[in-house]
Amino acid sequence: DTAVSQTPKYLVTQMGNDKSIKCEQNLGHDTMYWYKQDSKKFLKIMFSYNNKELIINETVPNRFSPKSPDKAHLNLHINSLELGDSAVYFCASSRGRAEAFFGQGTRLTVV
Amino acid sequence: DQQVKQNSPSLSVQEGRISILNCDYTNSMFDYFLWYKKYPAEGPTFLISISSIKDKNEDGRFTVFLNKSAKHLSLHIVPSQPGDSAVYFCAASENYGQNFVFGPGTRLSVLP
Numbered sequence: 001d002t003a004v005s006q007t008p009k010y011l012v013t014q015m016g017n018d019k020s021i022k023c024e025q026n027l028g029h030d031t032m033y034w035y036k037q038d039s040k041k042f043l044k045i046m047f048s049y050n051n052k053e054l055i056i057n058e059t060v061p062n063r064f065s066p067k068s069p070d071k072a073h074l075n076l077h078i079n080s081l082e083l084g085d086s087a088v089y090f091c092a093s094s095r096g097r098a099e100a101f102f103g104q105g106t107r108l109t110v111v
Numbered sequence: 112d113q114q115v116k117q118n119s120p121s122l123s124v125q126e127g128r129i130s131i132l133n134c135d136y137t138n139s140m141f142d143y144f145l146w147y148k149k150y151p152a153e154g155p156t157f158l159i160s161i162s163s164i165k166d167k168n169e170d171g172r173f174t175v176f177l178n179k180s181a182k183h184l185s186l187h188i189v190p191s192q193p194g195d196s197a198v199y200f201c202a203a204s205e206n207y208g209q210n211f212v213f214g215p216g217t218r219l220s221v222l223p
């Protein structure tokens with residue numbers, strides 16, 4: 001049973017398209033995150049949700065919109081994809097302020 | 112403007128020896144630190160944490176040391192095993208918060 005699962009694992013799409021990445025956690029955690037790992041391998045937090053409420057929203061383009069239908073899910077929608085959006089996106093979850101458990105990542109390639 | 116730095120991109124160590132991974136930070140408000148390990152094509156896995164009220168935390172073969180005055184922490188792995196070969200990330204947050212800032216990682220290779 002995967003604790004934090006995200007789909008798809010790989011996503012190749014053309015510029016200008018709209019795409020979504022789904023994330024689900026079965027750990028009963030109350031906080032979920034989206035991180036982006038760029039070409040220089042830096043992991044940067046994008047969003048954090050606690051009990052379906054947005055609590056961290058770092059400086060990301062508003063083309064990126066997280067949606068949390070319930071505590072176990074946090075999906076990431078990206079509109080009008082650009083070449084610079086190519087990266088690995090990680091979903092994660094935690095119990096409050098404890099350490100986060102990460103999904104396996106989604107490698108997004110925009111061509 | 113890197114707030115968390117891991118100045119060694121890579122490190123090679125012989126099996127059985129000690130691995131020492133270093134991390135420096137610039138933000139004096141950081142008070143909670145984590146180390147993660149990452150294998151290729153997988154997400155980071157939590158290893159060990161330390162809060163600013165401590166200077167050492169130990170968990171089996173892994174020990175983290177924190178020197179607040181130097182804004183430096185290190186992860187010691189003793190003895191190193193080939194399965195420890197991975198990328199290690201240091202992360203830090205303020206007010207024991209959830210907004211962790213990650214370093215760029217150090218790739219550890221443990222040679223048999």
